[in-house]
Amino acid sequence: MYGERFMSTKIILDCDPGIDDALAIAFAQGHPGLELVGITTVAGNVGLAKTTRNALAVADFVGAVPVPVTPGCPGPLLRPARDAREVHGETGLGGAVIPDSARDPREGHAIDYIIDTVCASPGEITLVATGPLTNIALALRKEPQLVRCVREFVIMGGSTGRGNVTPAAEYNMWADPEAASVVFGAGWTVRMIGLDVTLQALAVASVRERMAALGTLGSALLLPALAQYNDNLGSAPAVHDVCAVASVAVPDVFGYTPAHVQVETTGQLTSGMTVTDFSASAAPNARVATSIDAGHFWDLVLEAYTAVAAGIGR
Numbered sequence: 133m134y135g136e137r138f139m140s141t142k143i144i145l146d147c148d149p150g151i152d153d154a155l156a157i158a159f160a161q162g163h164p165g166l167e168l169v170g171i172t173t174v175a176g177n178v179g180l181a182k183t184t185r186n187a188l189a190v191a192d193f194v195g196a197v198p199v200p201v202t203p204g205c206p207g208p209l210l211r212p213a214r215d216a217r218e219v220h221g222e223t224g225l226g227g228a229v230i231p232d233s234a235r236d237p238r239e240g241h242a243i244d245y246i247i248d249t250v251c252a253s254p255g256e257i258t259l260v261a262t263g264p265l266t267n268i269a270l271a272l273r274k275e276p277q278l279v280r281c282v283r284e285f286v287i288m289g290g291s292t293g294r295g296n297v298t299p300a301a302e303y304n305m306w307a308d309p310e311a312a313s314v315v316f317g318a319g320w321t322v323r324m325i326g327l328d329v330t331l332q333a334l335a336v337a338s339v340r341e342r343m344a345a346l347g348t349l350g351s352a353l354l355l356p357a358l359a360q361y362n363d364n365l366g367s368a369p370a371v372h373d374v375c376a377v378a379s380v381a382v383p384d385v386f387g388y389t390p391a392h393v394q395v396e397t398t399g400q401l402t403s404g405m406t407v408t409d410f411s412a413s414a415a416p417n418a419r420v421a422t423s424i425d426a427g428h429f430w431d432l433v434l435e436a437y438t439a440v441a442a443g444i445g446r
Contacts, residue, residue: 140167141258141283141380144246146204148176148263149186150216151226151357152373156262157187158353159374161194162436162443165381169257170249171201172242176263176307177216178224180206183263186224188233193353195443197235204242204267208308216303219362226360228353243271251281258380262288262373264304269311272318279320287315288376290393290406291327292420296363301404302327305395309404313395316406322418324393325379326406329386329424330372337368342434346441354437374433379421382432387423390416 143166147153160168171191173183184203191199207213220226238245246267250257259282261268268285272278279285289304289312297303305312316322335343335358343350343358361369379386392414396405408420 140165142167142169142256143258143260143377143380144170144172144249145377146172146174146242146246146259146261146263146267147187147373148174148183149190150177150183150224150263150373151220151361152371153177153262154186154190154225154228154357155354155371156373156377157190157196158194158349158440159433159436160377161196162440163381163432166377168196168199170245171199172204172245172267173201174204174242174263174267175206175213175215176304177220179213179215180204182224184237185232188235188237189230190353192233192235193230193444194349194440200238202238202240202242202245205270208264208266209269209310211308214307221360225357227356229356230352242267243274246271247275247278250278251275254281255283257282258284258286260286260376260380262376264307265289265311265315266308269314272314279318282320284323284380285320286323286325286376286380288325288330288373290324292406292408294327295405296327298401298404300402302406305406306404309395309397312404313397316393316395316417321416322393323379323388324406324418325376325386325421329421330375331370332424332426333371333375333429334368335371339430339434343437346437348444349437349441375424375429378429378432385425385429385432386421388419389422391418391420392416393418393420
């Protein structure tokens, strides 16, 4: 299926499923260049109980049954819990109807799982966060060496321009700006896959037609989830979180610009804004995705979904 060989990159996916998180799990399972070591969950698109249940159900549905799912934080560091049920539906998976998992979440807390797993294999595991950054911030506070133990840290979040929950802020940053501020100030280089590129990764009609040929994967998960994805950002839904995972599998799908990113925590109108300084004098703490080859992206994603569909049967 894939015309080239891939070296496998181990990842932990910290997420808040969520429709696009669910599609990101499916991609991670299907792409030959990724090894999904673990999933950790955080409250975000829906509450922690639902994000954990959804992560287990999706992982099992796409064939990632051995992958442990460890729950984390039920709310932001300092602020009241928020969610995005109006976007992702009451269950968090839109119109998707897949069986609940028969297994339980892994015992323990996500922050300990992240620390223990990453630090046990220094330089080997890439940490990908597609939800609010609460778990990551607390892991950094508990074990600052995490910044030197990860292979790379990638987020879906932020924007150099517009927001999607306020004019200034993208949802994951807005949901816990204090955590995001800790993460960007931790002394590592954050690879930021934000709205600048994810809003170009649209599941347009031609993409959904290709998904319709994927049997049960398409009919039970992908298409009904996307059909009720009320992001109201364009003519077709954007698969934001898939972009972050895809950027690990095939980094050259995206173009990057070094920048210094700070997160606004106090502004009345700008809380959660990722203030991005691209000037030559700024000390970069991030590589910000500023372009995407959308055609290449969708070819990769649909090939990965085809692999998953073959594994689960039609």
